[in-house]
Amino acid sequence: MTQDIILQTESLTRDFNGFRAVDSVSLSVRRGHIHAIIGPNGAGKTTFFNLLTNFIRPSAGKVMYEGVNITARSSADIANLGIVRSFQISAVFPHLTLLQNIRIALQKRAGKGLNFWSSKRILNQFDDQAMQILALVRLESLHDKLAVEIAYGQKRALELATTIALDPKLVLLDEPTQGMGHEDVEHIMELVRQVAQNRTVVMVEHNMKVVAGISDQITVLARGKELASGTYSDVSRNEAVIEAYMGRKRKRNIGTAHDNA
Structure with a gap:
């Protein structure tokens, strides 16, 4: 792991009574970036988020923070390391x-x-x-x-x-603009930018305007698996991502095709 990576997951997996909600997701978050986690409903986004801070224990895999394995740490210990989460x-x-x-x-x-x-x-x-x-x-x-x-x-x-x-050093935001009107969304986008000036942000977000507007890197989940990672431009043109959102293969931008992740 390089010094540029603040958070990393390795084959992170979570099973619930035979159902695999998160399936071997390996993620790297660069220091100082805003990294968005998106995906269709049921993609495993919130479960994955819960695994990062041990609100849910993984069935397999591990979470690394600043080069240290924190998979077995309590949620309180993780917070004390400088990771703060909103709900x-x-x-x-x-x-x-x-x-x-x-x-x-x-x-x-x-x-x-x-x-x-x-x-x-x-x-x-x-x-x-x-x-x-x-x-x-x-x-x-x-x-x-x-x-x-x-x-x-x-x-x-x-x-x-x-x-x-x-x-904190690392902020985890779970749907920061959920249920908001346009004016409030614009305000929260600006606040997230301010929060990210001296720290790293990982966020689950459904609003594609927000994701496109402030994210440096995006990871797309579908059925618990990582479907794609890259910039908004990269993932919005990815055929597998388009199919996951649209239910069919068609060359359209996901931000205009579907506004919910």
């Missing part, structure tokens, strides 16, 4: 303010844990940095709002802000 459902504290949500992430990063009972003086030391991060995602004017009170797209922006606060 399809927004994972923020709904009854805390936006400022408090970011402050908790900053506490975790500083090794203070989730000490909600810490003195106001101790907690307030994170406020300036938290406001800077909220400004980065254009939420500073809502800093005193409860997370439950803001719109869905703003919650996803808040989740990305907490990710930035944790300062």
Whole structure:
């Protein structure tokens, strides 16, 4: 493994009661890249994502991070190595303010844990940095709002802000634009670009506009297997990819043929 590769899987496989959801997938993610995982419904994308952070144990194969085998590590240990994952459902504290949500992430990063009972003086030391991060995602004017009170797209922006606060090396994003309108999608695309400026991003994404717009590399899964890898231009012209999306062989761009992966 070269120093350029931050994450690698080797023949990663997962079986469920005789059904092979992920079938010997070998993936290499380059440091500093945005790497998208796409594929038709039922392709095994989410299962593969779960294998990367040991939310599901593989039946075979291994996951390497920074040249170290992390396959048997707990999810908590993997997070402590600098890998942070977001979920399809927004994972923020709904009854805390936006400022408090970011402050908790900053506490975790500083090794203070989730000490909600810490003195106001101790907690307030994170406020300036938290406001800077909220400004980065254009939420500073809502800093005193409860997370439950803001719109869905703003919650996803808040989740990305907490990710930035944790300062991970590798960010795993699971459907970051799911359920969003056009304006929110554009905003999240820009935020993902910001998140990726000093770190690596791997994302499962269904919106082909997002994939084409911000991805450096794309891996296409179909029926649990890797169908193709390359740039958007490469995979969008691949006959096997077109057939997987369209159900027939036809020379069309997958981004215009089908908007869901």
